[in-house]
Amino acid sequence: MDKIKIDNNVFIPMPMSILGVRINSKENYMAVGWISRVNANPPMIAMGIGNHHFSLNGIKENKEFSVNFPAEDLLIATDYVGIYSGKKTDKSNVFKATYGELKNAPLIDECPLSLSCKLVEIINLPSNSIVIGEIREVFCNKAYYEDKNINFKAMKAFFLTMPDNKYWSFGHEIGKAWSDGKIL
Numbered sequence: 001m002d003k004i005k006i007d008n009n010v011f012i013p014m015p016m017s018i019l020g021v022r023i024n025s026k027e028n029y030m031a032v033g034w035i036s037r038v039n040a041n042p043p044m045i046a047m048g049i050g051n052h053h054f055s056l057n058g059i060k061e062n063k064e065f066s067v068n069f070p071a072e073d074l075l076i077a078t079d080y081v082g083i084y085s086g087k088k089t090d091k092s093n094v095f096k097a098t099y100g101e102l103k104n105a106p107l108i109d110e111c112p113l114s115l116s117c118k119l120v121e122i123i124n125l126p127s128n129s130i131v132i133g134e135i136r137e138v139f140c141n142k143a144y145y146e147d148k149n150i151n152f153k154a155m156k157a158f159f160l161t162m163p164d165n166k167y168w169s170f171g172h173e174i175g176k177a178w179s180d181g182k183i184l
């Protein structure tokens, strides 16, 4: 094994998303890289949200939120809502909001893929809160939806690496999951 011990504050590339909430009758958005699917049925996601972020108040207040996956053309707007806090900056007009059944889950019109989520649970960790939500509705730009599959490459979803704080585009298809392993 040719490994060296490195700083423990690392992870592999993460999908970039934008959390959408409503606070004080307005939309607020924040960039989120720490997000994953965590339950199969019903479908649930979890995010690690900083305990002091303004958006967390909206989730606690309304028990609803949206998760939006931006394309590369929204990189600057995504970064912007990841730099400035709704505590001091009104970010409600950065994106155009539409709504599905959940009226406190603003779906970002400019994002090709958006999820409406109902809060399931918040788990408190020392610096972040694990926000678990059930995906209630999913809205996908029809240009990227073919045969019940999403074409993420065409959609131009992008990724984050830390601690170098860089954004990366989607790569190439290299195999078939739940299939290629059978060759062994």
Ligand SMILES: Cc1cc2nc3c(=O)[nH]c(=O)nc-3n(C[C@H](O)[C@H](O)[C@H](O)COP(=O)(O)O)c2cc1C
Binding pocket: 028, 029, 030, 031, 032, 033, 034, 035, 048, 049, 050, 051, 052, 053, 054, 055, 056, 078, 079, 081, 082, 083, 084, 085, 086, 087, 128, 160
């Ligand atoms: C690329 C990027 C990814 C981020 N990912 C997260 C994250 O996963 N969790 C988190 O708590 N903050 C994350 N942030 C920081 C928040 O988006 C940022 O502090 C934001 O201003 C909080 O907004 P709010 O106070 O209006 O809620 C990220 C910021 C950037 C630029």
